[in-house]
Amino acid sequence: MPKTNKTALNEKEGVSISEITNASSIKTIKNRRKKQINPEDLVSNILKKNITALSRAITLVESTSLKHQETANNIIKQCLPHANKSIRIGITGVPGVGKSTFIETFGKHLTAIGKRIAVLAIDPSSSITKGSILGDKTRMEDLVKDENAFIRPSASGSSLGGVARKTRETIILCEAAGFDVILIETVGVGQSETTVHSMVDFFLLLKLAGAGDELQGIKRGIIEMADTIVINKADGDNLSKAKLAKVEFNRALHLYPTKSSNWQPRVATCSALQNEGIDNIWKIILEYIDITTKNGFFKTKRNDQNKFWLIQTIENQLKSDFFNALEIKEALKNQIQLIENNQTTPFAAAEFLLNLK
Amino acid sequence: MPKTNKTALNEKEGVSISEITNASSIKTIKNRRKKQINPEDLVSNILKKNITALSRAITLVESTSLKHQETANNIIKQCLPHANKSIRIGITGVPGVGKSTFIETFGKHLTAIGKRIAVLAIDPSSSITKGSILGDKTRMEDLVKDENAFIRPSASGSSLGGVARKTRETIILCEAAGFDVILIETVGVGQSETTVHSMVDFFLLLKLAGAGDELQGIKRGIIEMADTIVINKADGDNLSKAKLAKVEFNRALHLYPTKSSNWQPRVATCSALQNEGIDNIWKIILEYIDITTKNGFFKTKRNDQNKFWLIQTIENQLKSDFFNALEIKEALKNQIQLIENNQTTPFAAAEFLLNLK
Numbered sequence: 135m136p137k138t139n140k141t142a143l144n145e146k147e148g149v150s151i152s153e154i155t156n157a158s159s160i161k162t163i164k165n166r167r168k169k170q171i172n173p174e175d176l177v178s179n180i181l182k183k184n185i186t187a188l189s190r191a192i193t194l195v196e197s198t199s200l201k202h203q204e205t206a207n208n209i210i211k212q213c214l215p216h217a218n219k220s221i222r223i224g225i226t227g228v229p230g231v232g233k234s235t236f237i238e239t240f241g242k243h244l245t246a247i248g249k250r251i252a253v254l255a256i257d258p259s260s261s262i263t264k265g266s267i268l269g270d271k272t273r274m275e276d277l278v279k280d281e282n283a284f285i286r287p288s289a290s291g292s293s294l295g296g297v298a299r300k301t302r303e304t305i306i307l308c309e310a311a312g313f314d315v316i317l318i319e320t321v322g323v324g325q326s327e328t329t330v331h332s333m334v335d336f337f338l339l340l341k342l343a344g345a346g347d348e349l350q351g352i353k354r355g356i357i358e359m360a361d362t363i364v365i366n367k368a369d370g371d372n373l374s375k376a377k378l379a380k381v382e383f384n385r386a387l388h389l390y391p392t393k394s395s396n397w398q399p400r401v402a403t404c405s406a407l408q409n410e411g412i413d414n415i416w417k418i419i420l421e422y423i424d425i426t427t428k429n430g431f432f433k434t435k436r437n438d439q440n441k442f443w444l445i446q447t448i449e450n451q452l453k454s455d456f457f458n459a460l461e462i463k464e465a466l467k468n469q470i471q472l473i474e475n476n477q478t479t480p481f482a483a484a485e486f487l488l489n490l491k
Numbered sequence: 492m493p494k495t496n497k498t499a500l501n502e503k504e505g506v507s508i509s510e511i512t513n514a515s516s517i518k519t520i521k522n523r524r525k526k527q528i529n530p531e532d533l534v535s536n537i538l539k540k541n542i543t544a545l546s547r548a549i550t551l552v553e554s555t556s557l558k559h560q561e562t563a564n565n566i567i568k569q570c571l572p573h574a575n576k577s578i579r580i581g582i583t584g585v586p587g588v589g590k591s592t593f594i595e596t597f598g599k600h601l602t603a604i605g606k607r608i609a610v611l612a613i614d615p616s617s618s619i620t621k622g623s624i625l626g627d628k629t630r631m632e633d634l635v636k637d638e639n640a641f642i643r644p645s646a647s648g649s650s651l652g653g654v655a656r657k658t659r660e661t662i663i664l665c666e667a668a669g670f671d672v673i674l675i676e677t678v679g680v681g682q683s684e685t686t687v688h689s690m691v692d693f694f695l696l697l698k699l700a701g702a703g704d705e706l707q708g709i710k711r712g713i714i715e716m717a718d719t720i721v722i723n724k725a726d727g728d729n730l731s732k733a734k735l736a737k738v739e740f741n742r743a744l745h746l747y748p749t750k751s752s753n754w755q756p757r758v759a760t761c762s763a764l765q766n767e768g769i770d771n772i773w774k775i776i777l778e779y780i781d782i783t784t785k786n787g788f789f790k791t792k793r794n795d796q797n798k799f800w801l802i803q804t805i806e807n808q809l810k811s812d813f814f815n816a817l818e819i820k821e822a823l824k825n826q827i828q829l830i831e832n833n834q835t836t837p838f839a840a841a842e843f844l845l846n847l848k
Contacts, residue, residue, distance in 0.1 A: 207839055214833045299838055306836065355712070440830045440837050447841035452809045473797045476571045479663065480797050481656055482564055484804035 173205055177212040180311045183250075185284060188311045195303045196289045210303055213310035218436070220252075220309045221423060224330040226320045226356065227340030232366045234273040236340060236406040237317055241274070243412045244315055245282040252308040253277070255319040256301055256326050257288035284313065295450055298329045302443065305333065331359045332439055335432060336419055339363045343372060343379035357383075358390060361399055362418055368403035369410065376403045395431040397422055456491065465490055530562055534569040537668045540607075542641060545668045552660045553646045567660055570667035575793070577609075577666045578780060581687040583677045583713065584697030589723045590676055591630040593697055593763040598631070600769045601672055602639040609665040610634070612676040613658055613687050614645035641670065652807055655686045659800065662690065688716045689796055692789060693776055696720045700729060700736035714740075715747060718756055719775055725760035726767065733760045752788040754779055813848060822847055 171194065179187030191213075194206040227233050237253055244251050253274075277283045289300035305316055318334055320326040331337050339360035357363070363383050368376035383401040392398065400418050404411030426432040456462060469483035478486075528551065536544030548570075551563040584590050594610060601608050610631075634640045646657035662673055677687040688694050696717035714720070720740050725733035740758040749755065757775050761768030783789040813819060826840035835843075 210836060211834075211839065214836065218833060303836065303838070437831055441827060443837035444827070444830065444840050447838055448813065448844060449806075449810055451841065451845050452813055453806055456805065456809055470798060470801070473801065474794055476575060477568075479567055479571065479660065480800035481660070481804055482568065483801050484808065487805060488808050 171205055173208045173212065177209055177310075180209075180213060180307060181216060183312045185311070188284065188307055189286075191307050192286060192304050195307070196300050206303070210306055213306055217306040217309035220305075220313055220316050221336065221419065222305060222316045222318065222334040223419065224318050224320065224327075224334035224337045225340065226327045226330065226337070227366075228342075229321070231340045231342055232406050233319055233340060236364075236366055236404075237319060238274045238277045239406040239409050239412055240415065241277045241283055241317065242280065243409075243416060245277075245280050247416075249314040250282045250284075250312060251315045251317060252284045252286070252311075252313040253317045253319065254286050254301055254304055254308070255288035255321075256294075256297060256330050257321050284308065284311075294325055294329055295446070298333070299443075299447070302333050327356055327359065332442055335426075335435065336361050336422055338415070338419075341365050341379070341383070342367055343375040357386070361395075361397060361422060362415070363387070363399065363401045364415060365401070365403045366406055369405035369408050379403075395422075395426050395435070396429055397425055397431075459491065461490055462487060528562055530565045530569065534566055534667075537566075537570060537664060538573060540669045542668070545641065545664055546643075548664050549643060549661050552664070553657050563660070567663055570663055574663040574666035577662075577670055577673050578693065578776065579662060579673045579675065579691040580776065581675050581677065581684075581691035581694045582697065583684045583687065583695070584723070586678070588697045588699055589763055590697060593721075593723055593761075594674055594676060595631045595634045596763040596766050596769055597772065598634045598640055598674065599637065600766075600773060602634075602637050604773075606671040607639045607641075607669060608672045608674060609641045609643070609668075609670040610674045610676065611643050611658055611661055611665070612645035612678075613651075613654060613683050614678050641665065641668075651682055651686055652803070655690070656800075656804070659690050684713055684716065689799055692783075692792065693718050693779055695772075695776075698722050698736070698740070699724055700732035714743070718752075718754060718779060719772070720744070720756065720758045721772060722758070722760045723763055726762035726765050736760075752779075752783050752792070753786055754782055754788075816848065818847055819844060 171190070176187050176191050180191060191206070191209050194202045194209065197203065197206070225233060225237060241251050241253060274285060278285055286304065289297050289304070291297040291300060301318065305318075308316055316334075318330050320330040337359050339356060339362070341363055343365055365376045365379050365383070380401045380403055387399050387401065390399075402411060402415055402418060404415060406412070423432065426435070457466070465487055469478065469487060472478040473480060473483055528547070533544050533548050537548060548563070548566050551559045551566065554560065554563070582590060582594060598608050598610060631642060635642055643661065646654050646661070648654040648657060658675065662675075665673055673691075675687050675691055677683040694716050696713060696719070698720055700722055722733045722736050722740070737758045737760055744756050744758065747756075759768060759772055759775060761772060763769070780789065783792070814823070822844055826835065826844060829835040830837060830840055
């Protein structure tokens, strides 16, 4: 009896090999092995501007799996020395202002002059509705087909902070993949503008002429954040109204104190639909980059943004650790009741709760 | 030899008793014993509207001594069931708007109609300069002599949060001492308006006509907090300008969405110097109290304010505990350096620091 016969599979002649070793399973297993993520390979492919590798890395960043997050952190760390070289532009404006059309036209203008651009989005509502801006890529028909453009819908997440973190990490990956300009769209809901403002170099506010829109903007403090206000749809019958709005916004902007960037915010008009005034906006941005690079503000702002995110992340974690602890949740309810009954003060209650931990 | 002679003090005749037992020391010790604070006595005297007892309790609240703070907490707890019955009014406006004159005239009006009023202040700058608004009581010559008025300068403290806590606790003591109206002045520096707004029922913004002041107010979000804007110095040559400003502010206020209080903020003119329009302001406040008491907003707002202070106090403590820890201070510097060198991200750095604690 030859030694080979010792294997159980060959014990009886005529018995086919076990199911698990059938051709289909082997293929699946091989495919899985192939899919096994090798961070070093991914990084090296990202640096080679491979879009598939970039997309896979972003998927890891967005994953809720702890293992994926560890791999993502590893990849981001390796990408960091190659990041930070793009111009990061935030774009906001109320629904209907024409953000998608603007990004499409502006993006096409940039790729036409040889830039590689990435389009990301911050959409806090997507974590609730599971919908997403940029989700409907058909709204950017031309840009989506452009090989020098990369469009990625908003990450979803349980909180705006979570979405923001994923977007910031995605920026790093996109920069490592050699994108020159990162456009970050925001829906203009809740705190999303502030969040985007805290991660971009240049903040662009899209507006329409008329409609009392101006005052709403002032109220929400968005105008103060804008490095440039662009009045869109300045075409046809709308043109003279847009020019008037430009004068008004310019006057309003001059009432604000000079920014620490030494940059006097601009007002421009454009028609994204008819591709008019788009080159001028890019010129304004380049001028901004030039001025703020020379006076050091560009670097200072990025450092400040990094510190902001560092502190924010820590503070959010401290708070959620505290308030999510079971013993605190119970005791908090009780203390609030005591406060309402005039049996304790908010300060005494705070001390009591802090002593529980 | 009698036993008593064994004491050293009596060993030699004619030697006077030791220094420590001299008359002056005995007096000092007796006085100290007298001053020993008995919380129960203080509380019972506060409830009897005794101003000396109130002042001593406030001094305990403001003390940095841990022992005093414990006594203060005890006193506040006993006062709580007797508190919450006043109308708390916040008064703000830029320097020069006439806050002191307004408070003097308004305060005198209130005492004249039988109200007992307490005037407090929030002055974050006083913790730095050790100066204080209301410190110069001569600015309110008449009110300071009024036995139905109690004026207390701003507490000093190392932080606005600390000053705010002391002021909120002082409000409770004043209410227990039977004051009907608490006026809280703010200097309008930094976050002081927001702080005062979060501890009053009614927020009154003093303005002057003209001077582009309007837009500055809009910018800082103060106008949105105001329940009523009062244009002061509406007298003499200024009268027509003040009336015009009233129209303009009214128009501006109508552009803001209705508040959850269902209260449409008012604009009034007055001349504190000439005691004109003061009674009208009190009428407006009573109308506000009436409306918000009936629709439940008054109580809801106070509950929300209590919760706000509870959460704020806890969060501030969590942050200061974390960031003041020696090991964190060192590591934080190091992590910030790594971020600036593109060797880590704010998020990875945050995780690293959180794991240290």
